[in-house]
Amino acid sequence: MSDRQPMKVALVGLGTVGSGVARILLEQSERIRQRTGIGIEIVHAIVRDPSKPRDVSLPKGILATSFDLMEDPRVDVVCELIGGTTTAGDIVRQALNSGKHVVTANKALLCEQGEELFQLAREKGRTICFEAAVAGGVPIIEAVSQSLAANQITSIEAIINGTSNYILTEMLDRNVGYEDAVRKAQDKGYAEADPAMDVDGTDAAQKLTILAQLAFGTRVSLKEFPRQGIEALSLADLRYADDLGFRIKLLAVARLNKGRLELHTQPTLIRSQHPMADVYDAYNMIEIEGDAVGKTWFSGMGAGQMPTASAVVSDLIDLAVGRAQLTFPLLDLWGRRPPLPVLPAEEIERRYYLRFHANDQPGTMAAITNILGKLGISIASCIQHESEIKPTRGQGGGIVPLVIMTHTTTEGQMREADIELARCPCIQPNYLRLPIRG
Amino acid sequence: MSDRQPMKVALVGLGTVGSGVARILLEQSERIRQRTGIGIEIVHAIVRDPSKPRDVSLPKGILATSFDLMEDPRVDVVCELIGGTTTAGDIVRQALNSGKHVVTANKALLCEQGEELFQLAREKGRTICFEAAVAGGVPIIEAVSQSLAANQITSIEAIINGTSNYILTEMLDRNVGYEDAVRKAQDKGYAEADPAMDVDGTDAAQKLTILAQLAFGTRVSLKEFPRQGIEALSLADLRYADDLGFRIKLLAVARLNKGRLELHTQPTLIRSQHPMADVYDAYNMIEIEGDAVGKTWFSGMGAGQMPTASAVVSDLIDLAVGRAQLTFPLLDLWGRRPPLPVLPAEEIERRYYLRFHANDQPGTMAAITNILGKLGISIASCIQHESEIKPTRGQGGGIVPLVIMTHTTTEGQMREADIELARCPCIQPNYLRLPIRG
Numbered sequence: 001m002s003d004r005q006p007m008k009v010a011l012v013g014l015g016t017v018g019s020g021v022a023r024i025l026l027e028q029s030e031r032i033r034q035r036t037g038i039g040i041e042i043v044h045a046i047v048r049d050p051s052k053p054r055d056v057s058l059p060k061g062i063l064a065t066s067f068d069l070m071e072d073p074r075v076d077v078v079c080e081l082i083g084g085t086t087t088a089g090d091i092v093r094q095a096l097n098s099g100k101h102v103v104t105a106n107k108a109l110l111c112e113q114g115e116e117l118f119q120l121a122r123e124k125g126r127t128i129c130f131e132a133a134v135a136g137g138v139p140i141i142e143a144v145s146q147s148l149a150a151n152q153i154t155s156i157e158a159i160i161n162g163t164s165n166y167i168l169t170e171m172l173d174r175n176v177g178y179e180d181a182v183r184k185a186q187d188k189g190y191a192e193a194d195p196a197m198d199v200d201g202t203d204a205a206q207k208l209t210i211l212a213q214l215a216f217g218t219r220v221s222l223k224e225f226p227r228q229g230i231e232a233l234s235l236a237d238l239r240y241a242d243d244l245g246f247r248i249k250l251l252a253v254a255r256l257n258k259g260r261l262e263l264h265t266q267p268t269l270i271r272s273q274h275p276m277a278d279v280y281d282a283y284n285m286i287e288i289e290g291d292a293v294g295k296t297w298f299s300g301m302g303a304g305q306m307p308t309a310s311a312v313v314s315d316l317i318d319l320a321v322g323r324a325q326l327t328f329p330l331l332d333l334w335g336r337r338p339p340l341p342v343l344p345a346e347e348i349e350r351r352y353y354l355r356f357h358a359n360d361q362p363g364t365m366a367a368i369t370n371i372l373g374k375l376g377i378s379i380a381s382c383i384q385h386e387s388e389i390k391p392t393r394g395q396g397g398g399i400v401p402l403v404i405m406t407h408t409t410t411e412g413q414m415r416e417a418d419i420e421l422a423r424c425p426c427i428q429p430n431y432l433r434l435p436i437r438g
Numbered sequence: 439m440s441d442r443q444p445m446k447v448a449l450v451g452l453g454t455v456g457s458g459v460a461r462i463l464l465e466q467s468e469r470i471r472q473r474t475g476i477g478i479e480i481v482h483a484i485v486r487d488p489s490k491p492r493d494v495s496l497p498k499g500i501l502a503t504s505f506d507l508m509e510d511p512r513v514d515v516v517c518e519l520i521g522g523t524t525t526a527g528d529i530v531r532q533a534l535n536s537g538k539h540v541v542t543a544n545k546a547l548l549c550e551q552g553e554e555l556f557q558l559a560r561e562k563g564r565t566i567c568f569e570a571a572v573a574g575g576v577p578i579i580e581a582v583s584q585s586l587a588a589n590q591i592t593s594i595e596a597i598i599n600g601t602s603n604y605i606l607t608e609m610l611d612r613n614v615g616y617e618d619a620v621r622k623a624q625d626k627g628y629a630e631a632d633p634a635m636d637v638d639g640t641d642a643a644q645k646l647t648i649l650a651q652l653a654f655g656t657r658v659s660l661k662e663f664p665r666q667g668i669e670a671l672s673l674a675d676l677r678y679a680d681d682l683g684f685r686i687k688l689l690a691v692a693r694l695n696k697g698r699l700e701l702h703t704q705p706t707l708i709r710s711q712h713p714m715a716d717v718y719d720a721y722n723m724i725e726i727e728g729d730a731v732g733k734t735w736f737s738g739m740g741a742g743q744m745p746t747a748s749a750v751v752s753d754l755i756d757l758a759v760g761r762a763q764l765t766f767p768l769l770d771l772w773g774r775r776p777p778l779p780v781l782p783a784e785e786i787e788r789r790y791y792l793r794f795h796a797n798d799q800p801g802t803m804a805a806i807t808n809i810l811g812k813l814g815i816s817i818a819s820c821i822q823h824e825s826e827i828k829p830t831r832g833q834g835g836g837i838v839p840l841v842i843m844t845h846t847t848t849e850g851q852m853r854e855a856d857i858e859l860a861r862c863p864c865i866q867p868n869y870l871r872l873p874i875r876g
Contacts, residue, residue: 137731139585147577150751293575296738310730313588
């Protein structure tokens with residue numbers, strides 16, 4: 001095969017991930033030649049600012065600034081690694097329109113414009129690869145779309161936001177508050193300068209929509225399911241859960257539920273004995289259940305330069321071998337099958353963890369339990385913790401943390417309870433409600 | 439694509455796994471058609487005894503007894519699922535010689551005849567798929583050969599014998615002896631009537647040679663590395679390890695060690711906090727470390743009808759899509775690259791757990807520690823447990839269990855110590871030595 005030409009790549013974006021991809025392609029070229037039969041060659045590395053220092057040294061003549069070099073007839077594949085969605089979308093369209101395959105790590109782009117971009121790729125007979133868009137170095141796209149293809153996948157549960165998981169681990173294991181943990185995540189390079197999309201659950205929900213579409217062959221939009229971030233969690237909440245034998249993790253769930261699709265991305269209490277409770281730092285874990293294979297787990301670094309670059313290069317290798325071109329037309333993504341109905345949020349059934357800061361005075365407990373009882377929400381356990389807030393002298397009782405675990409109930413009933421509880425004068429407004437993994 | 443013909447399969451063997459494969463292909467035919475574009479059709483199911491009851495109902499005219507039906511011109515793929523190595527080898531050769539692709543779950547066959555069969559497949563331009571041969575439903579062959587292809591894999595550590603892991607879990611968690619646990623594994627269908635190959639480490643070592651060859655592109659033979667089973671472990675041993683904060687697991691290891699390949703398959707002490715210590719029952723887990731991706735973990739059921747069938751059908755889907763035919767010629771299995779030298783067993787460096795049943799009399803501890811000290815083996819900790827064996831009346835001291843944990847030393851030094859210790863009259867012959875995971 002060595003007489004065949006290497007596959008030619010234009011890298012667009014040479015930031016953290018782009019530099020990592022370039023390093024693997026340049027430093028491991030012989031290994032990649034063996035695994036592809038033909039090798040992979042970077043012909044252009046297109047950047048906005050060519051004077052910026054980078055942690056990879058490129059051969060002469062490769063660094064460029066014009067996006068139009070993507071259209072160079074020698075280029076087989078365009079690697080979009082600039083992030084964002086506006087320019088990135090234009091790049092992918094330009095690449096597909098000029099007959100190039102595309103590799104991207106950009107889940108936000110896929111969530112926003114996936115339908116249009118996949119349609120364009122199908123029209124042009126070209127391939128979009130996106131292994132790096134979900135769970136970084138963990139080959140979960142390949143697992144869902146190929147390795148487990150003999151199965152009807154019935155359930156996906158995933159810790160797929162490394163930043164949130166790092167922050168939660170840091171808080172509980174190193175005993176620091178939320179703000180400090182966010183700063184540490186930024187210092188470590190896990191969190192962006194503005195980590196809003198990570199900590200508010202958007203990033204995990206975007207990845208979940210991609211996995212859910214692949215696994216269940218249905219269209220899913222971010223707006224269709226409950227999404228909650230980790231910003232409202234305090235160290236005390238993590239400790240209360242720990243005392244009860246649970247860890248709180250940002251858990252993204254998509255599962256078949258009597259012919260409908262149940263979806264949610266929320267901080268969730270997971271029993272300490274479960275493998276997902278043990279996922280620490282910026283690691284990701286995805287549990288997939290299939291009708292034949294049963295439960296399987298995939299875990300590894302969900303972010304970071306080289307793990308993400310590993311996934312991008314594996315996509316490039318799949319294109320060079322020709323596998324990706326065979327797989328893409330068969331993917332059920334933004335697909336042609338009728339959508340599976342999404343279970344309305346109100347009908348999702350789970351147990352819940354409720355944490356109140358309540359006034360330490362007679363009648364408080366009765367007020368709360370009356371609201372829950374009236375709505376048919378059954379209490380499984382209740383713990384009043386020692387107050388962390390000193391009572392103000394002369395003002396009588398202070399504020400006490402109160403934790404209630406419910407039996408199984410519906411999200412709809414809990415939402416009704418939320419409204420009633422918000423009106424209850426004995427409860428502080430920072431009331432926290434989290435689902436418990438069944 | 440619906441105008442293209444379905445891929446035609448001859449199943450050879452309709453035992454547990456074969457029936458599972460038939461069930462998926464028959465019951466999920468529409469889903470498989472979607473995922474392949476063409477569908478997969480069973481044209482022959484070849485068995486020795488057609489009157490045997492089976493847990494799948496086949497369409498009329500499919501069940502047959504003649505192996506020559508494999509050569510039916512309509513057949514594209516032969517699925518070898520009869521097990522054993524003699525007839526199975528003949529079947530694979532006959533299939534390849536008549537121009538068919540082959541899918542097999544038979545690691546023993548690959549270990550024994552892989553070189554010849556791969557050579558034949560390459561000559562005939564045909565493909566051998568074997569995802570089910572290692573770790574059942576866990577797609578580890580695909581991970582090593584495709585998903586992590588951007589990486590130089592540096593280390594593989596694996597719990598890949600479900601039967602042994604089930605027995606070890608059963609013993610410690612349900613407090614039963616080795617023999618009882620083996621019987622329970624047989625009742626559950628995990629262990630064969632003769633579980634020798636599972637419990638003596640052969641099965642795990644066979645799977646390790648396949649993984650190691652794929653990951654490191656080198657030839658490895660079973661004879662080249664230490665292999666030890668779980669037969670000598672008692673419940674007391676598992677408890678002593680547990681007291682020290684370790685779990686004993688049958689661990690298969692292949693890692694790069696300064697340009698050489700370190701390999702061993704042995705019951706190994708793993709710290710309780712490590713994810714591999716938590717793998718229970720017949721589950722498998724494989725930890726793969728790559729130079730770019732870092733550590734990744736893959737876990738799921740390593741055996742059983744439907745998990746194994748899931749892997750076989752995913753191979754069939756890969757063939758129907760055409761991916762497998764592209765991947766196979768690039769696999770570095772029984773390959774063409776010069777072999778990587780295997781680190782001689784004597785040079786493997788680890789910590790060790792030593793358990794003695796020693797005579798409870800003065801001078802015993804001195805005798806043991808003198809032997810170790812003379813050979814430069816440094817003791818990290820030492821615990822004398824309460825005797826489980828009642829002293830015989832009038833015979834003075836009884837037999838006491840003594841556990842020593844060493845600092846890092848070589849296998850060579852330990853083998854010298856074994857010889858000296860065997861000569862020591864104060865030690866019972868059931869001395870147990872296990873490595874500790876670093």
